[in-house]
Amino acid sequence: MVIATIAGVQQVSADRINAARSLGANRIQVIGRVLLPATLPDLIGGIRVAVGFAWTTVVAAELNNGIPGIGGLAYLAGQQLNTPLTMACIIVIGLTALTLDAVISWIGALVVPWKGKA
Template sequence: MPTRSSVSAPRRWAGLALSLVVLLVVWSVVAAADLVQPHYLTPSPLEVWHAFVRANSHHAVGGGIDRVVRGEENYFLWEHLLVSLRRIGLGLALGVVVGVPLGLLMGSVRWIGDLVGPYVDFLRSLPPLAYIGFLVAWFGIYDTLKVWLLFLAAFPPITLATVNGVRGVRLDQLNAVRSLGASRLQTTRHVILPATLPDILSGLRVAVGFAWTTVVAAELVNGLPGIGGLAYLSGTQNKIALSVACILVIGLTAIALDAVIRSIEKLVVPWRGKA
């Protein structure tokens, strides 16, 4: 007898496919209706697809075969994406390296949590563009600026998720290992960290989302190559179809990364969600 999950999975995929078809039809009708003038402000799905293909191939410009350019801004779109992924990866890695130990410390030592917590909340509440002015003054316009901006977006959710995980560890578990003579380091390594891992992974998922919403801001200044920088530049140059293509690539990549993290979470903490 088929299980409930095996029956519902095809229905979910069918529903997703149907919603995608409806979206493309509505999008095409709106674009064809020319409700917004000039026409390039509302590109059709086909025009966006052509912009995507053009951005990933060599093509002639100006009508002359002697002027063949490579992708957009001399990089293919996938190369822009890889550069942004590298920047995001560095920012997330710094967020984990700093945020997890700090979160463990804040959750384990109450007075440190009370002292540092308001500062982490303050950083969490600020929009990324609020940092960019003084970060340019401190680090210039190159990749260091972008990595720091992405770190500041990723660091607070990772830290706060770790704190919540530590404070959710059952007291009887801590007392049990302490009664057996475990040191603070051994308690953290063998009890607190494994128990907190699901919350850390949840914080990482949130941080990835914040990093992707920040990548365009991070690449406003000297952001090429970079998918966020290309999305911004193409919009300022009225290449709206290319800008929409970049936005779709950013969104789909973010969904794919979230799916990867959820798969890792199922492997690393399979007990989560089970009674």
């Protein structure tokens, strides 16, 4: 998310910042009305990537340690050769990831309508 935010801020044209300053905007107004709106699309993209990595990490940690959760259930089902339950866990993991991404995309479309569809 930090990298996405930095990239978003770097993409803001200096002309926009200078135009806001020449119209009398102070530092807070430049940040709130120029930098933040221009950076939001990249920030939402960073959130999508971060949530994907977080979900993958949680499931992988459960798979490795057998911690109670969907990854732990998949691990135990695999150890017991319960293929239908293992496949069901894999499908639930994938559908959850798709749902998380869709929700974040939907929120991004509400928060940043000027970006267009991703």
